Amino acid sequence: DVKVTQSSRYLVKRTGEKVFLECVQDMDHENMFWYRQDPGLGLRLIYFSYDVKMKEKGDIPEGYSVSREKKERFSLILESASTNQTSMYLCASSLRGAQPQHFGDGTRLSIL
Amino acid sequence: EDQVTQSPEALRLQEGESSSLNCSYTVSGLRGLFWYRQDPGKGPEFLFTLYSAGEEKEKERLKATLTKKESFLHITAPKPEDSATYLCAVQADKLIFGTGTRLQVFP
Numbered sequence: 001d002v003k004v005t006q007s008s009r010y011l012v013k014r015t016g017e018k019v020f021l022e023c024v025q026d027m028d029h030e031n032m033f034w035y036r037q038d039p040g041l042g043l044r045l046i047y048f049s050y051d052v053k054m055k056e057k058g059d060i061p062e063g064y065s066v067s068r069e070k071k072e073r074f075s076l077i078l079e080s081a082s083t084n085q086t087s088m089y090l091c092a093s094s095l096r097g098a099q100p101q102h103f104g105d106g107t108r109l110s111i112l
Numbered sequence: 113e114d115q116v117t118q119s120p121e122a123l124r125l126q127e128g129e130s131s132s133l134n135c136s137y138t139v140s141g142l143r144g145l146f147w148y149r150q151d152p153g154k155g156p157e158f159l160f161t162l163y164s165a166g167e168e169k170e171k172e173r174l175k176a177t178l179t180k181k182e183s184f185l186h187i188t189a190p191k192p193e194d195s196a197t198y199l200c201a202v203q204a205d206k207l208i209f210g211t212g213t214r215l216q217v218f219p
Contacts, residue, residue, distance in 0.1 A: 042211040098143035103155035
């Protein structure tokens with residue numbers, strides 16, 4: 001079974017802090033994704049990566065950056081956290097092309 | 113504009129009462145349609161992939177079907193443990209998620 005592991009289930013940070021969310025997958029998948037999920041808005045794509053050191057902007061990249069130094073690891077960075085970034089953050093991976101994405105259990109991030 | 117719409121938003125069923133969830137889509141160049149189950153506070157769990165009209169997939173009490181405009185997730189004789197939010201996602205140039213159907217099954 002595919003396993004996508006997110007480093008924290010719950011995280012509380014302060015406004016202005018730099019925040020790192022880590023994600024690791026164990027199935028040698030090519031693609032990795034970061035989403036946020038908010039009530040009434042569904043899943044929105046922040047960034048994705050098709051290969052090591054490669055990144056593409058999703059629908060809502062503002063205020064975020066990413067890093068993929070190794071194939072199995074994809075990090076989301078909030079450069080200067082703001083209260084409107086309080087959300088559930090979900091990492092996903094997929095083998096390639098039109099293969100299904102597999103999700104981690106999410107990090108519920110609160111910015112105070 | 114590519115769009116995915118799920119209905120109903122919420123569904124309450126008695127245990128054993130079969131029903132269907134709908135996912136309608138308008139996209140250019142469908143490459144695949146996926147169904148997920150999401151429990152509160154957890155990430156979506158992959159259920160099915162459908163690639164072409166007429167295709168069907170089954171798993172326990174769930175059966176997914178696909179036409180050129182929509183997909184159905186049929187739930188036969190549901191149990192309380194089937195309670196969850198069911199998400200549909202369509203792969204075109206990018207993956208587009210619907211907002212889900214929240215299913216509650218009462219004993």
